[in-house]
Amino acid sequence: MVARAARAADLADLDGAVSDCFACPRLVDWREEVARTRRAAFRDQEYWGRPVPGFGTPDARIGILGLAPAAHGGNRTGRIFTGDRSGDVLFAALHRAGLANQPTSVAADDGLALRDTRIFAAVRCAPPDNKPTPAERDTCAPWLHREVALIRPTLRVVVALGAFAWAAWWPVLREVYGTRPPSPRPAFGHGAHWSGTTVPALLGCYHVSQQNTFTGRLTPGMLDAVFARAKQLAGVD
Known part of the structure; x- marks a missing residue:
């Protein structure tokens, strides 16, 4: 898998390779089990049930790094942050910021397009309880590293x-x-900002999970402020 990631010639090649990864047995078993059993609301749909590649423009100036696909979101639709409540919140914010052409993301063929932005995850398979292990994160890291290298x-x-x-x-x-x-390492926090001299700046944002958005820990205004700052740092109008 490390060698396959390293030789990906472009994002399309990388995305195809990501989608065919079986490196983590626990994650493979879980993503496929979810795809077989399905949630009642999506019983008539065929789940993607595979690793979920990144999504966005190849010349992105802003990267959004998430945790992992949701079992009934990206693992169902095949596109990151698509088809779940977290995606509803994220893409609404990106639309307000002028970084997405529409405020919703419900299916891979819904016409959504991003501007100056690419979204990817630290772990590409849906994990049980939304909790990948550090070992799974490290195993999956070559995909992230190659994706960043391609948009560097x-x-x-x-x-x-x-x-x-x-x-x-x-x-x-x-x-x-x-x-x-x-x-x-600089501590994580909402609004945390770290900058190097020859590397991208890093901004911290609470995750757009229901646990955060339903309780008010993360509000639309807080998200708007983070993306406004990201646009400023990236030089995006």
């Missing part, structure tokens, strides 16, 4: 959705940019 010429800022994504970013600095990560 334009990438200026990364928004990390949650502490797991924040932690997954630091190895990218060494593997893609040849830069030693800061020590000690």
